[in-house]
Amino acid sequence: MMYAERSKEVFRQEIQALEKVASRIGAEMDKVVELLFASTGKIVVTGIGKTGIIAHKIASSLASTGTPAFFMNAAEAMHGDLGMISANDVVLIVSNSGASQEILRIIPPIKHINCPIIALTGNVSSPLANEADYVLDVSVDKEACPLGLAPTTSTTATLVMGDALIVSLMEKRHFKADDFALNHPGGALGKRLLVKVKEIMQTTIPYVYEKTPFKDVIYEISNKRLGMTIVMNTNNTPIGIITDGDVRRAIQKYQDISNLTAYDFMTVGYKSITENERIDDALRIMETNKITTLAVVDAATPTIIGIIHIHDIFAYRK
16 A cells, blocks of 8 residues: 555545635624633543544633633533633533533533533534524534544544634734743743844944955954944944855955945945844744844934844754
8 A cells, every 4th residue: 555645645635624614604703703712711622532632722722822721621610620610611512422421411501600602513403503592603514534433533633723713813802923922931032032133242343444354344243253343434324234144255355455434345335133022033034035134223223232143042942
């Protein structure tokens, strides 16, 4: 058997199923997003088995993107965990069949608490769907499993529907990268998003003047070890930059470099970033412009207060 080809077939089958699920999304999704957005309590996501694992992921992603949520195992709910639910909460029940006994048992007490119930199910005629206030249909024609038994296509559809909810709520809340970072302060991603340029910039700024001789320019670049120097005019205003690349190009271009001054081979102007921007923003500017350093300027004035090098960013992000 050619497993590579069989794997591609699984992808094709699941993609086709997702397209069918997507085609059925309508006004009910709008109502669900508005309900979750308006909730003053938490989103309680519950399920069991394979769909319970998907439910856990949905709850975690909601919580990390600005919507307070937690996962409650449906089997544990009947043994005390229902106490975690309050009247202001919304309960999202994830069940492909919509008929699991563990799921059906928790519906009456949830209704008694008077929480709205959203069903994320593959059976819109199921007991769960009939009891729910809102139903999101994730039904699929068949599983990718050759026996038609193991949850495969159905769990993929459920996961993607959860992602659609999460993304919709992020956009509804205008959730930004800074907000995401605050929810992930301990990880590498949070570190990258939270760290400002001013925290890792180098404050020893290489600089020369327009009339500085070539050899002295080389000395300044080598001495400060940043691979560049800012060029100043006689009024001490920065007007350009010289990098290692500019030096190499000057050597190739001019037969006699002994009389060259900084002005002769500098690059007019320079790319900059303000001190309070994130290091990821600095890296993006560097990658876009194919450069390795940025001048760091004061947020209130164009004064250069530091230099940030791409090596500083990579060293910090490890």
